[in-house]
Amino acid sequence: MFDFDMLGLAPTLNTALQKAGFNEPTPIQNEAIPLALDGHDILGLAQTGTGKTLAFGLPLIDHLLSRQGKPAPKSVKALVLAPTRELVNQIAESLRGLMGDTHLRIGTVVGGQSINRQINFLSRGTDILVATPGRLMDLMDRGAVDLSTVQHLVLDEADQMLDLGFIHALRKIAPALGTPRQTMLFSATMPKQMEELSRAYLNNPKRVQVSPPGKAADKITQSVHFLDRNRKGDKLREILSADRDALTLVFGRTKHGCEKLMKSLVADGYNAASIHGNKSQGQRDRAIKAFRDGTTTILVATDVAARGIDIPGVAYVINHDLPETPDNYVHRIGRTARAGREGEAISLCSPEEVGLLGQIEKLMKIDIPVASGSRPAASEAEKPGRRGGGGGGRGRGRGQGQGKPQSAGKPGGQARRRRSRRAA
Structure with missing residues (x-):
């Protein structure tokens, strides 16, 4: 028809x-x-x-x-x-x-x-x-x-x-x-x-x-893990290892942090590349082509990719660092579940980022389901917007927080699935 x-x-x-x-x-x-x-x-x-x-x-x-x-x-x-x-x-x-x-x-x-x-x-x-x-x-x-x-x-x-x-x-x-x-x-x-x-x-x-502003596609399964910043590297690898063949887009906050994270993943045997503002256009084009073709399965990116990648096969979007602008979260997770497919968006939230998460949930008018850990009390969370980490160094511990998670599920879940004008 x-x-x-x-x-x-x-x-x-x-x-x-x-x-x-x-x-x-x-x-x-x-x-x-x-x-x-x-x-x-x-x-x-x-x-x-x-x-x-x-x-x-x-x-x-x-x-x-x-x-x-x-x-x-x-x-x-x-x-x-x-x-x-x-x-x-x-x-x-x-x-x-x-x-x-x-x-x-x-x-x-x-x-x-x-x-x-x-x-x-x-x-x-x-x-x-x-x-x-x-x-x-x-x-x-x-x-x-x-x-x-x-x-x-x-x-x-x-x-x-x-x-x-x-x-x-x-x-x-x-x-x-x-x-x-x-x-x-x-x-x-x-x-x-x-x-x-x-x-x-x-x-x-x-x-x-055709939909309320800030609303994600219906086929995106969202979840958040609460954990200390120095444990993000372990949690990220746990999620990636659960489905190594899936196309996964990992978002960081800074150019330096994304590059460091990508190199640490490659050193650990993961098939990863990166794109950010410090890369030449040729490097960015080659990284995206390899990701689109499946030659590279993990792409680590700053928000330069939040609005510029249309690859229907992306199964996961992982927010290693939450964005400082809540609108960018919507654009980031929109890189999955494209063209009617299903996809999964997973966020790693440290105590310093709880305020940012609150802004995202307010914009989207939802409570993002908790996959592990527990949301820190207001007194525990530092002022939102503090720049942290981004390097993805592997923490020594693997604990995911104490407290019963509000929603169960193994990593990956059911989907198996500055903006300076000169910098453009």
């Missing part, structure tokens, strides 16, 4: 969707695509892994297919901005697969790659440009790109694009764009202040929300 043809897309796109195995639109696609095809500005909110890229990409391509003529030199017809290199590449890859043999051109500009090569590509003009804000501004400063012809603007992971790390870049880029234009903002989370800020870029937008 093929249901995309009910949305009013061009026949070329319906054919491409069928070849790619997409038969039925997801809720966010079903609601957003007809509105976007009608030219409305869109504020779209949906869980990670629910098809937001196609929700904006399909109407974007449809609009461009209806217009004849090649783009003028240095010009851009549609601009997609995303916060990380990985997400830019992922978006471009998804859209390129739908464009097939059409006349449309798509390109990417990100930091960490040859700017001269990007200048050469842009000199011929492009229909769709997917970019990180920092590198795009570099190209604007060099006069390498003309954004006055942009008729469509998309902000993916809009909450982060409107945050302090990128808002200054956005305020410089937006006035250079063509008007009138269609603007679409998509994200899994949207704090109130960010939504208010978004109004400056939207014109009478249609709000499309």
Whole structure:
């Protein structure tokens, strides 16, 4: 059964969707695509892994297919901005697969790659440009790109694009764009202040929300282990050893901590790699490819990967360190249970991080089930946000706390399953 043809897309796109195995639109696609095809500005909110890229990409391509003529030199017809290199590449890859043999051109500009090569590509003009804000501004400063012809603007992971790390870049880029234009903002989370800020870029937008902001996908099984910080290394290895062949994404808080953790896992015989801001783009691309192919089964990452990896086979997300921003927890665990699959999100929480856990549970309006240990009393927990550990050194003890766990289950459970713009 093929249901995309009910949305009013061009026949070329319906054919491409069928070849790619997409038969039925997801809720966010079903609601957003007809509105976007009608030219409305869109504020779209949906869980990670629910098809937001196609929700904006399909109407974007449809609009461009209806217009004849090649783009003028240095010009851009549609601009997609995303916060990380990985997400830019992922978006471009998804859209390129739908464009097939059409006349449309798509390109990417990100930091960490040859700017001269990007200048050469842009000199011929492009229909769709997917970019990180920092590198795009570099190209604007060099006069390498003309954004006055942009008729469509998309902000993916809009909450982060409107945050302090990128808002200054956005305020410089937006006035250079063509008007009138269609603007679409998509994200899994949207704090109130960010939504208010978004109004400056939207014109009478249609709000499309298919799940409450901050809600994780239904097929993600969540749990938390309470333990001392110096015991995290042992607990992590216990979980990893329970299912060594599963694709597992491990999140740390700092670049140095992630690298140290990865090296300690490799030294202990685990098949691990890492990605973070200190890695070159080539190193990051190779690590993700190896993880996607299953050559590497464990990927240790900072939040650079929280929004930039779409690998359906990821069975586990393990928070070795809880994120300091609760929204990032939602994005992190959204790397599993993608495309209708099941997955498991496991958090290791030290006393110093109990406050961070509370913020996450408040955002998600849930109590995350306890797999082992017991939640420290308020007097035991230090002030939230204290930076700790990240190295994953192996503690001598293997105790998991005293107290009866609130929910039982062996490791792995039933699934078997700074944001500086220049850093992008």
